[in-house]
Amino acid sequence: MPMLQRDGVDIYYEDHGAGPAILLSHGYSATSQMWRGQVEALKHAYRVITWDMRGHGRSGYPDEAALYSEAHTVADMTALLEHCSVDEAVIGGLSLGGYATLTFHLAHPDRCRALMLFDTGPGFKNDAARDGWNRFALERADTFERDGLAARGDSPEAQLAQHRDASGLARAARGMLTQRDASAINSLPHIEIPTLVLVGEHDEGFLAATDYMAAKIPHSTKVIVPAAGHAANIDNAAAFNAEVLQFLAAL
Numbered sequence: 001m002p003m004l005q006r007d008g009v010d011i012y013y014e015d016h017g018a019g020p021a022i023l024l025s026h027g028y029s030a031t032s033q034m035w036r037g038q039v040e041a042l043k044h045a046y047r048v049i050t051w052d053m054r055g056h057g058r059s060g061y062p063d064e065a066a067l068y069s070e071a072h073t074v075a076d077m078t079a080l081l082e083h084c085s086v087d088e089a090v091i092g093g094l095s096l097g098g099y100a101t102l103t104f105h106l107a108h109p110d111r112c113r114a115l116m117l118f119d120t121g122p123g124f125k126n127d128a129a130r131d132g133w134n135r136f137a138l139e140r141a142d143t144f145e146r147d148g149l150a151a152r153g154d155s156p157e158a159q160l161a162q163h164r165d166a167s168g169l170a171r172a173a174r175g176m177l178t179q180r181d182a183s184a185i186n187s188l189p190h191i192e193i194p195t196l197v198l199v200g201e202h203d204e205g206f207l208a209a210t211d212y213m214a215a216k217i218p219h220s221t222k223v224i225v226p227a228a229g230h231a232a233n234i235d236n237a238a239a240f241n242a243e244v245l246q247f248l249a250a251l
Contacts, residue, residue, distance in 0.1 A: 001058065006079045009067065012058035013051040013080055017043030020113070020248075021089035023081065024050045025097030027119075027231075028140075028177050029169055030157035031057030034094070038233055041241040046248065049089070051080055053096075053176065055168025057161060062168075068175025073100050074107050081111060090248065092116030092196075094157070094233060095206075096177060099123065102184040105191065114251055115195040116244065119230050121209030122185040122216075134178045141173035156234040188216035195220040196247040200228030200235055221247060 004011040014032055016039050024035050032050035042048050052059040054076065055068060062068070077100065081089060091112050093101040098120025105112045124130040143151040144166040151166065152158040163169060195217045199210040201224050214222035223243045228235035 003058075004080055004083045006076060008060075009054055009062050009076075010058075010060040011051060011054065011076050011080060013049060013084075014039070015084060016048045016050075017046055019046045020251075021047045021049060021081075021084070021086045022248075023077065023086075023089045023091050024048065025077065025091075025093030025100050026050070026053065026056070027093075027095030027097055027157055028172065029056070029152050029161065029163075030094075031161040031163070033057070033160045033162070034157040034231070034234065036160075037237040038241060038244065041237075041245065042248075047086075049080065049084055049086070051076075053100075053172065055172035055176070057163060059168075061164065061171075065171055065175060068171045070100075070103055070176065070180065073176055074104050077104050078108060078111075087111065088113045090114045090116060090251070092118065093120065094118040095120050095230065099179075099184060102187065106183060106187045109192075112193055114193050114247075115191065116198070116247070117195065117210070117213060118198050119200060119203050119206050119210075119232055121206055122188055122213055123179050123182060125182045125185055130179055130182075137173050137177040140177065141170040144170040144173065156231040160234075188213060189218065191217045191219070193219065194247070194251060196223065196244070197221065198223045198225060198232060198240070198243060200225050200230060200232035202227075202229040203232065206230070 225232040
């Protein structure tokens, strides 16, 4: 089982195919298994690296709350690229993984060949809106602590995930799902590389956010995947994969 250890925390990853590198990050309470359909579609022409965030799946579930943060997520992604000897990659992710893609680019623009932002948002400029999101994240943490893995719900990406227990998900909600400032959303006009902004047509929670990102990112391509919700890559994998392949072919 491929594993990277960073500062005592195991990070599980998978490395498929050969060619230009792509790093895909999953959503909150999902795992790298949500990308199975994309790995099969892309691995014949690309090197596809997927991973489990800390507190998720086969990665480590550290007990200390301080070991879950946006900074740790970015550092895990950086360490993974270095471990795989990848200097530059297409960085992509869905939901929390998409937000992590933006924060990774903010920290390491030189390591990003292009970005792919799936069913995600850039955070908030308004403090009250961010506080509302953080209340939601903290409520998710409380629910996982109270109800265990039953709290993950029936979304397609969550159902594909296997976690040891709910403790890591609770800590990840508090430290990684919550947001601290407006740095990600303020970075959008300064993204100078090709960016695919994609959303499922029924993902009502992120339609406006993806419109905003597409309007603010200079070299962006906006795509709406039909017959798909928040897990657009699973709900309509054929259409999703076709759009991703078209985007990658143009790089």
